[in-house]
Ligand code: FES
């Protein structure tokens with residue numbers, strides 16, 4: 768068994784301190800240790816985007832990142848993109864545009880579009896498509912996800 772390393776990480780505005788195996792992925796840490804199962808794991812090799820979370824505000828694939836790499840960082844999962852009990856503007860846009868079917872891919876899309884809306888509130892169609900391009904959805908055909916993205920970036924509603 769490998770030596771455990773101490774990690775202190777801010778997840779959804781709450782500090783956690785744990786001793787973790789250096790090989791533990793951030794996705795496994797979030798889901799299995801912190802019970803934040805909104806982060807979904809699909810491909811486990813960086814292709815599908817379902818496991819996307821924010822680390823210091825930047826979208827990352829949590830299946831490819833080691834939990835120990837987040838020591839001292841701020842992590843936001845899909846559970847943390849909105850105030851408790853409320854939907855964020857991104858989540859509302861998904862709901863209003865019927866941008867999900869089975870919902871497996873949805874947390875990843877929501878997290879990446881949250882980052883885009885925060886960083887580029889007037890992002891172009893090209894930037895929107897480039898953001899969505901990093902995510903796979905087997906159900907929707909992407910059109911309603913695109914509509915949700917356009918609504919988010921159109922200035923309708925708040926931007927978080
Ligand atoms: S599970 Fe991480 S990119 Fe697919």
Ligand code: FES
Nearest residue numbers: 868872904905906
């Ligand atoms: S809604 Fe089912 S995979 Fe996207």
